[in-house]
Amino acid sequence: MTNTILIIGAGIAGLSAAQRLAEANLPVLVLDKGKGMGGRMATRRVGEAVFDHGAQFFSAKTPDFQHFVGKAAELGIAREWWPGIADTRHPRWVGTNGMNAVTKFLGETQSVHQGKKVIQIQAISGGWRVSTDDHEPLEGAALLITIPAPQALDLLENSGFHLPENPLRQIAYHPCLALMATLDRPSSIPSPGGLQTNGAVVSWLADNYQKGISKVPSVTIHASPDFSRKHLDGDLQEAGKLMLDAVQVFINPAEVLEWHIHPWRYSLAYERHPAPFFEAETAAPLLFGGDGFGIGNVEGAYLSGLAMAEQLIGNSKR
Numbered sequence: 589m590t591n592t593i594l595i596i597g598a599g600i601a602g603l604s605a606a607q608r609l610a611e612a613n614l615p616v617l618v619l620d621k622g623k624g625m626g627g628r629m630a631t632r633r634v635g636e637a638v639f640d641h642g643a644q645f646f647s648a649k650t651p652d653f654q655h656f657v658g659k660a661a662e663l664g665i666a667r668e669w670w671p672g673i674a675d676t677r678h679p680r681w682v683g684t685n686g687m688n689a690v691t692k693f694l695g696e697t698q699s700v701h702q703g704k705k706v707i708q709i710q711a712i713s714g715g716w717r718v719s720t721d722d723h724e725p726l727e728g729a730a731l732l733i734t735i736p737a738p739q740a741l742d743l744l745e746n747s748g749f750h751l752p753e754n755p756l757r758q759i760a761y762h763p764c765l766a767l768m769a770t771l772d773r774p775s776s777i778p779s780p781g782g783l784q785t786n787g788a789v790v791s792w793l794a795d796n797y798q799k800g801i802s803k804v805p806s807v808t809i810h811a812s813p814d815f816s817r818k819h820l821d822g823d824l825q826e827a828g829k830l831m832l833d834a835v836q837v838f839i840n841p842a843e844v845l846e847w848h849i850h851p852w853r854y855s856l857a858y859e860r861h862p863a864p865f866f867e868a869e870t871a872a873p874l875l876f877g878g879d880g881f882g883i884g885n886v887e888g889a890y891l892s893g894l895a896m897a898e899q900l901i902g903n904s905k906r
């Protein structure tokens with residue numbers, strides 16, 4: 589049996605685990621169904637316009653994450669967007685060229701196989717076998733699952749795998765409709781280009797031009813959790829029009845040249861497992877982590893990955 593550690597998910601949790609394990613000289617293989625790395629730290633280009641359409645910024649309140657963000661900042665990959673002010677004493681950080689660049693930096697030296705959706709897992713002697721949708725079975729001595737909890741539950745069910753104690757069921761996420769609009773001139777969103785509206789339709793707007801990631805004026809608009817839940821499986825074009833109407837005052841006098849909408853079924857985890865990961869009672873290690881564990885968000889997902897890696901490194905020394 590190979591001693592490779594398999595990680596499902598190349599979001600920030602899977603990549604932070606991979607990086608820490610590689611530092612400890614443990615062989616790692618990360619599998620992701622997407623075309624790129626980063627998961628919900630997503631940046632999209634439409635013509636000349638660039639959009640952060642998933643995570644908008646991140647905090648760095650804990651020493652481990654501050655260390656990582658500090659290194660990324662030294663290399664010009666991350667930067668402070670919003671200084672700490674009265675209500676948020678901690679600055680808000682962003683990827684200098686988009687959020688996705690931060691995860692690319694984390695994953696650049698890792699072995700990441702993209703376009704591989706894991707559809708089944710199976711316990712085998714001394715480890716795990718995972719099957720992907722391109723029918724390539726892969727084996728590893730340990731398995732880390734860092735995908736959103738509802739997707740992990742589906743994976744377990746498809747695999748006919750039952751866990752007697754399963755905290756994944758308690759983890760819950762808000763959906764979020766993310767609208768990306770290219771404008772003919774700058775928006776009226778006040779400096780530094782982010783606005784929490786907490787409205788019934790729209791909860792957040794960001795100006796990617798002011799943020800410095802887009803060469804042409806472009807805005808990202810996030811629908812509120814209630815609105816997103818109501819329209820997630822409905823007519824997205826209709827939902828998009830309602831979202832644009834709701835924020836017209838922050839777009840005027842600019843005209844929208846084109847717009848696209850991305851429905852995130854899982855955005856922020858509002859119910860989480862309190863510990864940074866969950867280890868199942870299985871013969872070979874099986875750990876679950878990601879932003880549904882611990883403090884949540886980008887920072888919590890990073891720390892979850894790190895904690896899973898430390899657990900395996902501790903096991904390997906025993």
Ligand SMILES: Cc1cc2nc3c(=O)[nH]c(=O)nc-3n(C[C@H](O)[C@H](O)[C@H](O)COP(=O)(O)OP(=O)(O)OC[C@H]3O[C@@H](n4cnc5c(N)ncnc54)[C@H](O)[C@@H]3O)c2cc1C
Pocket residue numbers: 596597598599600601602619620621622625626627628629641642643644645646647704705706707734735736739743764766810852854855856857877878879880884885886887889
């Ligand atoms: C619209 C939106 C706004 C947000 N705003 C903020 C914010 O401002 N600040 C903040 O801190 N956080 C924010 N978040 C949350 C933040 O993005 C997440 O907490 C964090 O990125 C989660 O990282 P992760 O590694 O746990 O999961 P993910 O980033 O979801 O990574 C999981 C990966 O697993 C892959 N995957 C899933 N299923 C499979 C499978 N079967 N096989 C293989 N691969 C699979 C996915 O492709 C994905 O790449 C936001 C999220 C969204 C969507």
